[in-house]
Amino acid sequence: MEIFRVLEPGIYTTVQDRGRYGYQQFGIPISGAMDQFAYRVANLLVGNPEDAAVLEITVFGPRLEVLAEADIAVTGAEMPITINDEAAEGWTSLRVRPGDVVALKQVRSGCRAYLAVTGGIDVPVVMGSRSTYVGGKLGGYQGRPLAKGDLLARGPAEPLKAPRKLPPNFIPRYPSEILLRAIPGPQDDYFDEASGSSSARSSRSAPRPTAWDTGLRGRWSPIERGCPKASSRSPASREGSRSLPMASPSSSCWSRRWGATRR
C-alpha cells in the first residue's frame, strides 16, 4: 500500500532497518539505522515489530505527502516536525491522513532522525535486510537515498487503538560534544604504551562530514609515535572501531554505527 509521495527528499534520507547481518565475510557492511535506540523506539511507538524498516533522515528532513491513513512517529535527532505546517512532537505517535504533508526541517541537535510508519516501509528484502547500502547500490529504495517523486509503500498493519508516547525521561539528549566510550582494540599493541594509546584515548575531534556510510573522519590531536608497525594484513574491523591510517596519523575514522547515543 502506498503511503508517502516524496515532495522533497531532504539532504540524505534512506530506508534502514536493524541492519544486514551475516554478509561481512563477503564484504557487505551491516548498514542499518545508526541510532538503534531511536530506531527501535520509533517502531514501537507505531505498533511495529522493533526491526521494521523506517526512514533515516540526516541533518535536513524531507517533505512527504501522505497517501493513506496511518500512524507515524519521529525519533532521534531533534528536528522540527510539521504536519500541514503545524508543529508536531517527536517521540510520540501521530495520526496522519491522506493529503497531509509531513515535513522535517533543519536539525537542532544530533544528526539523524527516524520516521516510522505503521506496517513499516515496504521495500524488497535484499540479503535478509531492507537497509540501504548506498555504496553497493542495494537494499532500501532502489539502493539509493530518496529522490523527489519517489513513492513509498508500507506493509499491512492496523492503526493504533490509542496514541503512544515515550516518557520524557527516556528521551536521549544529542549534545554537540559527545563522549565516546572505548576499550583498547586488537591492534592496541602496535602503539607505544606510554604515548600512543593514551593519547588515542583522550583526543578530541571535529568529524568532517565526508563519509556518511562508512565512518566519521576527523582530525584529532596528533598521536605521537603512533602506528609503528604497519600491517597490510588487516583484521576485519568492527563498527565503532577507531582506525588510524598510516599516511596521516592525525586523522582517523570511526566506523559507522558506533552506538554513541545508546545508553
Added chain:
Amino acid sequence: MSEGLYERARFRTAGDRGLLVEYGDAIDPVINRKVRAMAIALGKEPPEGVLEVIPTYRSLLILYDPLLTTSSRLEKDLLALEERLPEIQIPPPEMVEIPVCYGGEYGPDLESVAQSHGLSSEEVIRIHSEPTYQVYMIGFTPGFPFLGRLPEVLHTPRHKTPRTRVPAGSVGIANDQTGIYPIESPGGWQLIGRTPLKIFDPQRPNPFLLKAGDLVKFKPITPDEYRRLAEGDGD
C-alpha cells in the same frame, strides 16, 4: 608447517561484542587454510551466542551477543572446536576459472606495469594467468577477492592517487596481491585486465561468485570473447 603459524591461537578483544582470533602473522596459505577450516567448523557448529564470523588473511573476527556468551567462554569453545577440527568435514576448495581480457581499454595499466618490470605485456599476461591463486579473504567492497600469491616479478605498488572510478570486473595488482573489483568503486590498484563475469550480483540466489578459500585461475580471452561473455552474463 609454516613459519608464521602460531602454536596456539591468540585472542584479542575487538570491542564489547567482538573477539579476534589470530592464527599467524603472515600472508601464508597454511595460516589461511587454518582460518578457513575454523570458519567452516564454526558455521557447522556455532557456539552459543555467535552472530557472525568474518575470516581474513590470518584471523577470524567473531561477533557475539554479550547477553548469551562471554569472550572467555568463547575462547574455550574455540579451543575445543580447534581440537576437534580433524573430525569435522572440511570440503575441498572450489576451483573457479575467471576469463580476463588483458590490456587495452580493459587493462589500462598493463603496459606501464610491464615496462616497470622490464617485461613485455605478453609476459605479464602469461605470468599473471599461470598460477592457481588462493582466495585469502573477501572484503573492501561486496565480494572483492584478495588473491595470493602473486608471482614476485609482478609485485607493483598501488597508484599514488587512486582512481575515483574503477569499472566492475577490473583485475588489479597491488604489491604482492591481485584482486578483482566486483562493483564500480574508487581504487588504487594497477589495472591489467577485466573479466566479463559478475563477481557480485545481488539479484542472484548466491550473489557472490567467490568465497574465502576458493582457488582461482585466470584465463586470457580476446576482446571479442569478452563482449560475447558479457552479453551472455548480462541477465
